[in-house]
Amino acid sequence: MTRVKICGVRSAEMAEAASAAGADAIGFVFYAKSSRAVTAMEAAAVVRETPALVTTVGLFVNATADEVSRILDCCPLDCLQFHGGESAAFCQQFGRPYIKVISMRPEVDIPAELREHSNARAILFDAWRADAPGGTGDTFAWERLPTLERPWILAGGLTADNVGAAIAQLAPPAVDVSGGVESAPGKKDPTRMREFIHAVREADKRKHEDAAA
Numbered sequence: 001m002t003r004v005k006i007c008g009v010r011s012a013e014m015a016e017a018a019s020a021a022g023a024d025a026i027g028f029v030f031y032a033k034s035s036r037a038v039t040a041m042e043a044a045a046v047v048r049e050t051p052a053l054v055t056t057v058g059l060f061v062n063a064t065a066d067e068v069s070r071i072l073d074c075c076p077l078d079c080l081q082f083h084g085g086e087s088a089a090f091c092q093q094f095g096r097p098y099i100k101v102i103s104m105r106p107e108v109d110i111p112a113e114l115r116e117h118s119n120a121r122a123i124l125f126d127a128w129r130a131d132a133p134g135g136t137g138d139t140f141a142w143e144r145l146p147t148l149e150r151p152w153i154l155a156g157g158l159t160a161d162n163v164g165a166a167i168a169q170l171a172p173p174a175v176d177v178s179g180g181v182e183s184a185p186g187k188k189d190p191t192r193m194r195e196f197i198h199a200v201r202e203a204d205k206r207k208h209e210d211a212a213a
């Protein structure tokens with residue numbers, strides 16, 4: 001079954017709606033320039049209310065080690081997602097599993113990134129844009145993805161309309177969505193979250209049926 005992470009959760013209501021829709025993980029954006037940014041205290045209040053089996057992920061973009069540590073001091077996140085140019089040594093110092101993002105800029109050296117982050121719990125592939133580090137709603141050319149024998153996550157412009165094709169073509173172990181389940185910047189929409197996860201489950205079912213045929 002394809003796992004689903006809903007990123008950019010800002011309130012207990014959004015977390016509850018994501019969990020009710022069937023999300024496996026929810027993400028909190030600790031990047032001040034984002035319309036989805038939360039403070040450590042805001043995220044901590046949501047994490048306290050999050051059902052035990054939903055993984056909580058903190059997203060950082062080239063934060064300092066002090067900033068990450070201060071957030072972890074008050075917010076018991078399960079996992080960290082590094083969406084900038086962080087080194088493996090930086091990502092590993094917090095004693096939490098981490099997801100490293102590879103932004104698919106034209107000249108990115110994917111094998112080098114994979115080697116550097118060999119200890120990452122998962123690698124997340126996202127679209128690249130010069131003026132924003134992520135969460136842009138842009139897709140990228142999926143044929144650029146490498147074949148991987150380790151956990152990875154597909155992100156970048158996913159919606160209920162294209163996630164089924166992504167699963168059929170690429171069979172990602174997990175998908176991550178933010179803008180595709182919002183009604184306005186920073187506002188997660190319960191109906192869109194349900195539609196997205198329904199599309200994922202339908203694609204999983206088709207894959208299962210095809211494999212059995």
Ligand SMILES: O=C(O)c1ccccc1N[C@@H]1O[C@H](COP(=O)(O)O)[C@@H](O)[C@H]1O
Pocket residue numbers: 007008027029031034035036059061083124126133134135136137138155156157158176177178179180
């Ligand atoms: O969500 C943000 O605002 C954000 C800001 C900075 C870096 C990453 C961000 N979000 C991540 O971007 C991808 C794709 O988002 P979208 O579905 O295309 O809107 C996803 O991994 C978010 O976690």
